[in-house]
Amino acid sequence: MNGLLRIALKLLLNDKGKFATLVIGITFSVFLMMQMTSMFSGILYQSAANIVNVGARMWVMDPAVQTPQNSIPMPNYVLDSVRSIPGVKFAVPFYVGAGLVKLNDGTYQSATIIGLDDASLFGRPTIISGSIMDIYQNNAFIMVKDANYAKLGSPKIGTSFEINDHRAVVVALAHTPVPGLFGLPTLYTTYNRATQDLPSTRYLISYILVQPKSTQNIAAIEQQVKQLGYLALTDQQFITRNDRFYEFQTGMGTNILIMTLISFLVGLSIAGETFYMFVLDNLEHFGALKAIGAKSGELIQMIVFQSLVVGFLGFGFGVLLSSTMIAIAKLKIANYAAMVTYENLFLAFIMVLIISAFSSYIGIRKVIRIDPFDVFRG
Amino acid sequence: MILTATKISKSFGEATNQTYALREVSFAVDFGEMLYIVGPSGSGKTTLLSIISGILRPDDGDVVVKDVDIWKLGSDALAGFRLQTIGFVFQDYHLFPRLTTLENVAIPLILRREPWDKSLTEARKTLQVVGLAEKENLPPYKLSGGEQKRVAIARAIVAQPDLLIFDEPTASLDGDTGRKIVAFVKEHILNAQRAIIIVTHDSRIYEYATRIIRMEDGRIVPGTGADHEK
Ligand SMILES: Nc1ncnc2c1ncn2[C@@H]1O[C@H](COP(=O)(O)OP(=O)(O)O)[C@@H](O)[C@H]1O
Ligand SMILES: [Mg+2]
Numbered sequence: 001m002n003g004l005l006r007i008a009l010k011l012l013l014n015d016k017g018k019f020a021t022l023v024i025g026i027t028f029s030v031f032l033m034m035q036m037t038s039m040f041s042g043i044l045y046q047s048a049a050n051i052v053n054v055g056a057r058m059w060v061m062d063p064a065v066q067t068p069q070n071s072i073p074m075p076n077y078v079l080d081s082v083r084s085i086p087g088v089k090f091a092v093p094f095y096v097g098a099g100l101v102k103l104n105d106g107t108y109q110s111a112t113i114i115g116l117d118d119a120s121l122f123g124r125p126t127i128i129s130g131s132i133m134d135i136y137q138n139n140a141f142i143m144v145k146d147a148n149y150a151k152l153g154s155p156k157i158g159t160s161f162e163i164n165d166h167r168a169v170v171v172a173l174a175h176t177p178v179p180g181l182f183g184l185p186t187l188y189t190t191y192n193r194a195t196q197d198l199p200s201t202r203y204l205i206s207y208i209l210v211q212p213k214s215t216q217n218i219a220a221i222e223q224q225v226k227q228l229g230y231l232a233l234t235d236q237q238f239i240t241r242n243d244r245f246y247e248f249q250t251g252m253g254t255n256i257l258i259m260t261l262i263s264f265l266v267g268l269s270i271a272g273e274t275f276y277m278f279v280l281d282n283l284e285h286f287g288a289l290k291a292i293g294a295k296s297g298e299l300i301q302m303i304v305f306q307s308l309v310v311g312f313l314g315f316g317f318g319v320l321l322s323s324t325m326i327a328i329a330k331l332k333i334a335n336y337a338a339m340v341t342y343e344n345l346f347l348a349f350i351m352v353l354i355i356s357a358f359s360s361y362i363g364i365r366k367v368i369r370i371d372p373f374d375v376f377r378g
Numbered sequence: 379m380i381l382t383a384t385k386i387s388k389s390f391g392e393a394t395n396q397t398y399a400l401r402e403v404s405f406a407v408d409f410g411e412m413l414y415i416v417g418p419s420g421s422g423k424t425t426l427l428s429i430i431s432g433i434l435r436p437d438d439g440d441v442v443v444k445d446v447d448i449w450k451l452g453s454d455a456l457a458g459f460r461l462q463t464i465g466f467v468f469q470d471y472h473l474f475p476r477l478t479t480l481e482n483v484a485i486p487l488i489l490r491r492e493p494w495d496k497s498l499t500e501a502r503k504t505l506q507v508v509g510l511a512e513k514e515n516l517p518p519y520k521l522s523g524g525e526q527k528r529v530a531i532a533r534a535i536v537a538q539p540d541l542l543i544f545d546e547p548t549a550s551l552d553g554d555t556g557r558k559i560v561a562f563v564k565e566h567i568l569n570a571q572r573a574i575i576i577v578t579h580d581s582r583i584y585e586y587a588t589r590i591i592r593m594e595d596g597r598i599v600p601g602t603g604a605d606h607e608k
Contacts, residue, residue: 003488003491003492003493003494003497004488004489006488006494007477007481007485007488010476010477010481011474011476011477014476014477015476284472285472285474287472288468288472288474289485289489290457291433291460291466291468291472292460292461292466292485292486292489293457293458293459293460293461293462293464293486293489294457294461294489295453295454295457295458296453296454296457297454298489372433373428373433373434375468375472376424376427376428376433376434376466376468376469376545377424377428377469378468378469378470378545
């Protein structure tokens with residue numbers, strides 16, 4: 001390493017108090033930012049669980065629908081109209097709704113009921129025990145074995161309970177990639193049974209799942225559906241729509257955004273303040289270096305280096321700490337929704353760079369103005 | 379001549395409370411000299427020292443060091459000039475408390491982009507010259523005042539500068555230590571390839587000067603500096 005940077009590093013490391021304050025301050029700030037954004041990412045990800053789990057390329061819905069949790073039923077003619085749009089390979093009805101399950105011990109539990117198109121079973125989950133074909137048996141339901149499985153008394157194949165006063169029998173257990181956000185058990189059945197057994201409005205179809213013939217047809221399908229007075233979205237667009245809803249139309253998004261900003265400002269002020277003190281403490285030394293013959297650019301290098309060192313260390317420790325915390329929380333809490341994404345890491349990294357840049361800036365301003373004559377005069 | 383200063387003037391402050399620290403000061407220093415600049419406090423000694431060493435820009439006049447008119451240099455070139463040519467012993471040392479004594483001494487070499495290990499090896503040799511070899515790993519504040527002064531001297535000479543500048547080298551030292559240090563400098567550090575300029579008002583060390591310039595009120599007292607003065 002360049003000798004001057006080595007000196008800079010020694011000046012920093014040997015000031016143990018300030019060094020620790022700087023690293024801990026940035027670590028703490030990164031930790032908080034990562035917690036906030038990871039939690040939010042987890043919430044967004046899990047709130048879009050149905051979209052991912054069903055895996056349809058396109059979804060047709062009422063234009064007022066914002067999230068997959070709240071569907072607005074559509075009349076049957078829409079399905080026929082969608083099917084006749086050129087470029088549509090196939091379109092199937094899809095039901096999502098809530099059912100009230102009465103367990104054998106007499107207690108109640110709400111559950112998400114998903115109804116798959118009877119003919120194709122499009123959007124079916126991965127079966128882990130039993131057979132998908134048993135879904136056609138009387139009163140058959142397939143239970144998703146996830147964190148909320150135990151809420152229905154951990155049913156086995158053959159277990160029965162009542163859903164909305166109709167008998168229901170578990171015929172298979174299934175797995176879905178993304179757990180839901182709302183802590184509800186999930187039961188799959190056929191579209192027909194779901195719409196018969198659950199009290200519903202005049203219209204029945206929650207969503208129409210569409211497979212376009214090719215990606216090129218998507219825009220035209222969206223256009224055609226729009227003319228029907230409905231909304232067609234690709235799965236990605238639907239996920240984005242769901243994200244936007246949580247980000248901007250619930251208190252959650254703005255609050256988490258504000259908390260993230262506050263964590264950033266806390267880190268910025270702790271690091272900025274401490275770094276400023278550090279530079280002030282070393283000001284006469286920087287002045288002596290200047291008098292001896294260090295160029296301004298070299299002093300700037302030293303300061304930038306010092307601030308980057310604490311920034312990177314704080315970033316590393318902060319990410320490590322929050323990842324560990326999230327990993328532990330996920331082990332302990334079944335429904336814990338948090339995930340560290342590259343976007344979150346990138347955001348935290350940018351914020352750390354801003355903290356380092358700000359700290360350097362106030363340090364550099366000071367150091368540039370040192371007059372070596374003042375050092376000389378004592 | 380290693381250094382020629384011609385008609386140096388410097389004032390501080392504006393209009394009404396302007397003070398003239400230096401008025402047309404001219405003098406020259408030759409290789410092998412240990413020149414003292416003496417005079418009462420406020421007479422302009424430190425100001426003069428700063429100007430001839432490239433730290434403080436004069437209002438007027440030229441300073442030529444080893445054929446370079448230093449105040450015609452840009453700021454980076456001037457910093458380079460100080461680094462290559464001048465060794466400073468500041469009045470209050472300005473040693474780095476968070477570096478070891480050895481690292482402190484090595485700084486001018488590190489600033490000259492010498493490799494780290496070579497810089498420390500040279501610094502170690504120089505610490506031996508000033509008799510502090512066994513203190514190299516201590517931070518400077520663990521040393522006595524006289525030892526710190528010697529560390530500052532070691533740092534000033536480690537890069538073999540042509541011109542050594544001392545401001546009040548005996549201030550804050552007891553008389554005996556001060557004298558010993560100046561005697562040491564004259565015996566071991568002064569040679570025919572360099573010059574040493576010492577600012578002091580400590581008459582107890584005048585005996586070591588090869589020449590003394592006396593200043594008063596921003597001017598060199600006429601007739602001084604022409605010869606040895608005791
Ligand atoms: N930065 C400054 N601002 C204002 N006046 C100064 C400054 N530096 C020196 N002076 C004035 O210049 C004069 C000479 O000061 P100095 O060179 O420090 O004298 P000496 O070193 O002989 O005691 C004094 O009157 C001092 O007050
Ligand atoms: Mg002085």
